Amino acid sequence: MSSTGLLLLLFIHPAVTAKSDRERIRNEAELVRQLGLTDLCLFTEARYTRHLTQADLHSAFQDHPMALDHFPSGAMVRPPLEIWRRK
Amino acid sequence: MRWLERQRYLIDFTLSSLWRRKWKNLSLVLVYSLVIFFLSSVLFFTRAIRQEAGAILAEAPEMIIQRTIAGRHSLIPETYADTIREIRGVGSVKPRLWGYYFNMVSQANYTIMVPETFPHKETEIVVGEGVLRTWGSVEGNRLYFSAYDREAVLLTVVDSFDDQTALVTSDMILMAEPMFRKICGVPEGFATDLGVRVRNRRESDTIAGKIIRALPETRVITRADIQRTYAALFDWRSGYVIVLFSGAGLAFLIFAWDRATGLSAGEKNEIGILKGVGWETGDILAMKFWEGGVISSIAFLLGVTGAYGHVFFSSGILFEHALKGWAGLYPHFRLIPSVNFYQLATLFALTVLPYTLITLVPAWKTAITDPDTVMRQG
C-alpha cells in the first residue's frame, strides 16, 4: 500500500540527505569554533534566554519599560534540577 | 491455505464495511491522525534539535570564564587571561567581546560580537540572515545603531552569514572591536568573558579548579554544562508543549473510547446477520480487530508522515512559538532528518494497539448473543 511507501520514506529520506546535512553541521561547528560560540540562536525573546548557558543578571523591564516578562512559560514550568548539578 | 484465504475475506469485508460508514470513519481517522501528528511532531523535533545542538556545540570552547560581582555577571579584565595562560594544560585563552543590542524598531534583541579577525573597516558589519529580515528600516545596506552615548551610528553591511548556519548565526552582528566598544560601552582593557581551550579534555575539571583558586571572583562554565543545559531544555520545553496539549488529548481519548466501545444499532444488526448466516464469534472478532487495526494504522501512518514533513521540511512551523520561544526573530533553519525506530515503535504501541483492542470489547458482547435473535428480528 502507498502508506507503507510513506513509512519507508521516513527511513530512506534521512539517508538521502545525510551528506549535505553533515556538511552543514561541519560548517556550523567550524563557525562555533572560530567565534567561540556557546549557544544556539533559538530563544531570542529575552536576553537571558538567548545565551542560556551564560549566567547573566535578569530583571523585569530589561528591554524597555513597556516590556514585561517575555518568557511566560518560565512562570509555569521550572527547568529540571539536574542541569544545575555539577558532576 | 484456508486460513490465509479466510483472513483475506475478512479484511475485504472489513474494508468494505469501513467504507460503508465512510464519513464516521473518516472523521475518526482525521482526529486520530491529528493527535498522532502532534505527538510525533514534538518527539521528532525535540530529538532532532537535541542531536543538532550536541553536534554543533561540540566545538564550543571547553570553558568560559566569567567574572561575578555580587553574584551577578560583570566585565572581566583582560589581564586575567594572562593568569590563566600560566596554568598547565591550558591551550589558549581568548577574551570574548560580545553583548546584546535591542533594536527599538523591530523590538528584537540581537547579539553583537567581535571575532578574532575582522578583515573589514570599522564602520562595516557582517550579519546573520535573521538580522536583515527583521531589522525594519534599512537604508540601502546600512543599519542604524544607537551607541552607548546615544550617538547615532550608521554601519554598512558588507557580508552575511550563509543561511545554512542560521541556527547559530541568525541574530548575529559581527563588527570591529573599536565600534563594539563604542556601541556597547565596554571600556578598554575589559572583555565580556574569556574562552578557554584545554589541551587534554580529561583535565578540564582540574584546570577549572585551578582557575577558580587563582581567580576567586570568577565562575567557570564548562562545555559539558552547556550540552547538558540544552539536552534538559529541549526535554522540558517539549514536556511543556505536551502538557498544554494534554487537554485536547484527553478530549480525544474520551471521543475514541466512546466510539470504540459502543456499536451502533446498524453494526449490531450486521453482527447478528453474520452470526445468523454462519459466522463464528471468532470470525466476527477477527473482523472487528482488522477494523480497529486498519483505522488506527492509517491514522498512525498519516500522523507520523505528516509530522515528518512538518518537522523536517517546514521546521516545525506550527510549533515555533512554543518550541523555539516566542521571539521577535525566529531563525530559519532546517533540521537533520532522522527517525528513531524505537520512538516510532513506542508511539505505535501507545496508539494503535490500545485502540484496536478496545474495539473488540463491544463486538465480543454482541457476538456471543444467540443468533436466534436474528430470526426474531425477521
Place this chain on the structure above:
Amino acid sequence: MIRLVNIAKIYNAGKPNAFTALRGIDLTIPMQQITAFRGPSGSGKTTLLAIIGCMARPTSGRIWLGDRETTSLPERFATAVRRETFGFVFQNYNLIRGLSVMENIMIPAYPAGMKYRTLKDRAGELLMQMNMEDKAANRVEHLSGGEQQRVAIARALINDPEVIIADEPTAHLDTDMAGAFLEIVSALKAAGKTILIASHDPFVFGASPVDRLVSLRDGRLTAEEAAA
C-alpha cells in the same frame, strides 16, 4: 431425518417476564420433502425453526439431525453445523445494506476459506438460477422485494446445505411473486433439498408442492398431516 423429542423453550426462564414459546414438541421431519409449519402469530413457529436450525438451544428435550444429536452442541460446532447443513431465508431477508448482491451471497462462505475464484463462480451460478445475473453488482437496497428474496435464497444456498429454512417467505410478496417463490422451492426439492417453511399464509400451505403440514398453536403441536 430430523427428530425432535419433547422440545420445550422458555425465554427469560426464572425471571418475572418468562415466556414459554414451545411446550413438549415431538416431531419427525422427513428429508427431501417440503414441510410447512402453520399457525397464528406467537404460536412458536419461528422458535421451532430456530431450534431445528441450531440457531437457538432448547430449554429441555432433545433433537437429532440424522444420527447426530445437536441439542447442546458447543457454540463453535453449532455454528459449523448451521453453516454446512442449513440455509436460512429470514422473514425480512436480512441482507446487508451497502453491499452488492454478489457480496451478500458470498458472505456465508467466507469463514470456510474457499478459494475466491471458486466461490465467485458458485455465486454466479446461483444468480443465474435465480435469473439475477444482470443484477450482480447492484446494491441490495435498490432491489424490489421479490428480487431481494431471490438474493436471500441464493445466499442460503451458497454453502450447498441440505436443509433450507424459510420464515414467512411470502409476507412481503404479492400473489405472482409468491407463486414464483413456490416454483423455486419445488425446483430445490427436485434437486434433493429438504425445505421447511413457516407461514400463516394460506396460499403457501395450500400449495401443491407442499408435502407435509404441521400445525402449531400456543407452542403446542395441534396437527401433523400429509398435505392434500
